[in-house]
Amino acid sequence: MNCPYEPYRIKVVEPITFTSREERCRLLHEAGFNLFQLPAESVAIDLLTDSGTSAMSDSQWAGLMLGDESYAGSKNFYHFEAAVRSLCGYRYVVPTHQGRAAEHVLFAAVVKPGMCVPNNMHFDTTRANIEHRDAEALDLVIKEAYDPHCELPFKGNMDVDRLEAIIERVGPDRVPLVLITITNNSGGGQPVSIANIRATSRLLKRYGIPLFFDACRFAENCFFIKEREPGYADVPVREIARSLFSLGDGCLMSAKKDGLVNIGGFLSVNDERWARAITNHLILVEGFPTYGGLAGRDLEALARGLEEVLDEDYLRFRISQVRYLGELLARGGVPILKPIGGHAVYINAREFLPHLQQHRFPAQALAVALYREYGIRGVEIGSVMFGTRDSPAEEAAYPELELVRLAIPRRVYTNSHLAYVAESVVDLFQHRDAIRGLVMTYGAPQLRHFTARFEEESSAVTQFHGAGVVTLPQ
Incomplete structure (x- = not known):
């Protein structure tokens, strides 16, 4: 039987800062549309990584x-x-x-x-x-x-x-x-x-x-x-x-x-x-x-x-919490990688944004849009992270999977936070045609995703303004 609630009590809380869409647009431009370069205080729900972001007991x-x-x-x-x-x-x-x-x-x-x-x-x-x-x-x-x-x-x-x-x-x-x-x-x-x-x-x-x-x-x-x-x-x-x-x-x-x-x-x-x-x-x-x-x-x-970490009550809730987010997204029609994994939900960016070819970095574009509209930070695992090109004259090689990972920190967020994430992603999915591709203006020879910089295609900025809260179908 899955635990119906978090198997822990919260003793210390950290306030979440809410930013405006205009401020997030400015920060994205300053960061070269690279979410690693954003100040963490500007992020409402941070799903960039589950590495080092756990709450200690x-x-x-x-x-x-x-x-x-x-x-x-x-x-x-x-x-x-x-x-x-x-x-x-x-x-x-x-x-x-x-x-x-x-x-x-x-x-x-x-x-x-x-x-x-x-x-x-x-x-x-x-x-x-x-x-x-x-x-x-x-x-x-x-x-x-x-x-x-x-x-x-x-x-x-x-x-x-x-x-x-x-x-x-x-x-x-x-x-x-x-x-x-x-x-x-x-x-x-x-x-x-x-x-x-x-x-x-x-x-x-x-x-x-x-x-x-x-x-x-x-x-x-x-x-x-x-x-x-x-x-x-x-x-x-x-x-x-x-x-x-x-x-x-x-x-x-x-x-x-x-x-x-x-x-x-x-x-x-x-x-x-x-x-x-x-x-x-x-x-x-x-x-x-x-x-x-x-x-x-x-x-x-x-x-x-x-x-x-070997406590099975903890592990059962941990896996079920990730599954909860994935099932909410799937119910809302969002294409995700299946079966749902252990530490993150992976959005299939190629199916989410079929109008963007891989050279336009659809997973990065999706991650940027999710932050701009809702203040949620995920991470691209696709053509930015694993694509290669040794010289400008060489044709780029692209990975088979083009994903946005929503990695859930351990013992940090409640299911209410994850419900907000799901509602936001579903809302974005319903307006996905407005999302533009990106052009990479700088990429390091190794681990380029940490420091790469981008511009939106034709300097176009999506006109979609996220609603923020949507009632999901039951």
């Missing part, structure tokens, strides 16, 4: 007061280390200040130029850190992941046959490790099954290739396994997680997601040589191995968050 806040800020050997590190080992079972635990730092120190230690790193689907910083090593980041998710209407229960699964073909083609020596991202963020927050992980692990053991998890949303993935995979309905999520991690050789994590903290990450590995190489590089760029770029108080909050 009273236990976590209490833990901050127990921070041991010793440079080496902080007691909070040992609590954190024990929590990670209990969860993952790997021998060595290395803290970092966030996930991309874990990616950096791992790939700096083991990825060489000319290698390739397969994944079910790389997210932005993972791909960039691999390519920064002059290696290739390969997406080998099952083909159904690219069909937004397909409702497979585990659309994040690795295509094991394609993975084997790649290993045979390039040779095992050119594959330093294989990653599985749980859940698959780039593909709509879709989970990966234990059966698929087991098949991948079995294949890689034949070739002597390590299997790693990008585990930033591991708890949500494990809850989906409990819900959807035969044989796991009565298995506690903690045991599912231990079974999952036991099939791999290590993991990296941005703990700003399922660690329920505002900053933090880690690497955990079994291989002593890898651990030594990672630690040596960590000292250069992050700090001493018992703090890894974090304060002792942050390590304590993280240790407690890794325990809290």
